[in-house]
Amino acid sequence: MVFLSAPRWLRSRLTDRFWRVQEVLKYARHFRGRKNRCYKLAVRSVRRAFVKSTKARREKKRFLRALWITRIEAASLEHGLRYPTFISNLHKSQVELNRKMLADLAIYEPKTFKSLAALAQRRGQEGFLAALGDGKEPAGIFSRIVHHH
Amino acid sequence: VAKTSLSSPPWPEVKLPDPAEEAKHHAEVVRKVNEMIAAGQYGRLFAVVHFASKQWKITSEDLIMMDNVLEAECGDRIRMEKVLLVGADDFTLIGRPLLGKELVRVEATVIEKTESWPKINMRFWRRHNYQRKRITMNPQVVLRINTIEIFPCLS
Numbered sequence: 001m002v003f004l005s006a007p008r009w010l011r012s013r014l015t016d017r018f019w020r021v022q023e024v025l026k027y028a029r030h031f032r033g034r035k036n037r038c039y040k041l042a043v044r045s046v047r048r049a050f051v052k053s054t055k056a057r058r059e060k061k062r063f064l065r066a067l068w069i070t071r072i073e074a075a076s077l078e079h080g081l082r083y084p085t086f087i088s089n090l091h092k093s094q095v096e097l098n099r100k101m102l103a104d105l106a107i108y109e110p111k112t113f114k115s116l117a118a119l120a121q122r123r124g125q126e127g128f129l130a131a132l133g134d135g136k137e138p139a140g141i142f143s144r145i146v147h148h149h
Numbered sequence: 150v151a152k153t154s155l156s157s158p159p160w161p162e163v164k165l166p167d168p169a170e171e172a173k174h175h176a177e178v179v180r181k182v183n184e185m186i187a188a189g190q191y192g193r194l195f196a197v198v199h200f201a202s203k204q205w206k207i208t209s210e211d212l213i214m215m216d217n218v219l220e221a222e223c224g225d226r227i228r229m230e231k232v233l234l235v236g237a238d239d240f241t242l243i244g245r246p247l248l249g250k251e252l253v254r255v256e257a258t259v260i261e262k263t264e265s266w267p268k269i270n271m272r273f274w275r276r277h278n279y280q281r282k283r284i285t286m287n288p289q290v291v292l293r294i295n296t297i298e299i300f301p302c303l304s
Binding site: 047048050051053054093094095096097098100101104105108109111112115116119125126128129 | 160163165195197204206233234236238241243244245246269270271272273280282
């Protein structure tokens with residue numbers, strides 16, 4: 001005999017709703033207000049939190065680089081150099097430390113940073129004197145006023 | 150010439166020290182630093198190393214974590230060759246841009262190779278029914294810096 005009404009009693013019912021809801025609420029437990037308890041509000045907040053963290057991961061790199069530059073600027077001003085002078089002279093002396101390292105050295109190794117600042121200053125002076133030249137005029141050019149008669 | 154506003158250039162006078170005396174002074178400093186290194190009169194050394202496309206400021210007994218794979222097994226000793234700077238309390242050796250391999254030796258051991266925590270990448274456009282979620286777990290390698298050694302071969 002085939003019982004035809006038995007399959008009608010077996011519906012497919014959701015049995016793990018609790019765990020599906022917990023998957024979202026576990027990321028919202030440290031939020032403020034009802035969005036750490038109520039699923040409907042939590043879904044929205046958790047989604048925004050994920051999107052914000054994704055975008056922030058890209059901006060963190062820009063933000064940290066600006067922070068390092070500020071710190072290097074402050075440290076080099078303590079030694080009497082401006083930041084663009086310092087960085088350009090270091091590059092010209094083939095020292096390839098990046099801004100993160102320079103900022104860390106400025107905080108934790110002040111003597112090393114002072115020697116780097118001295119190196120940059122000396123390289124700047126040498127470059128300046130090389131640009132000034134001998135003080136003579138270039139050959140073939142005369143600068144006295146020519147009178148035409 | 151009388152001192153007027155245009156008698157001398159407006160930039161400050163810059164004089165470099167005498168090259169012969171400078172060379173003597175440099176040789177003296179190099180000899181002293183060589184002696185200090187040979188005698189071992191330095192405390193803890195720190196080094197700036199270029200590794201995994203990043204620069205790290207490391208000392209001995211340091212832990213470092215890279216966000217990618219390394220083709221070395223756990224427990225392998227590794228020598229880091231691209232050293233940019235080595236310093237102690239009294240002297241620093243600045244490389245232009247790298248220091249020689251016979252001058253510095255930085256050794257490290259691979260401690261563990263794991264995956265990172267599950268990072269969530271989500272994109273969402275409001276009112277457009279568009280959301281994508283991706284979970285990324287990068288492989289990570291933890292290294293312990295064993296020693297940093299310098300040898301007195303300056304010139």
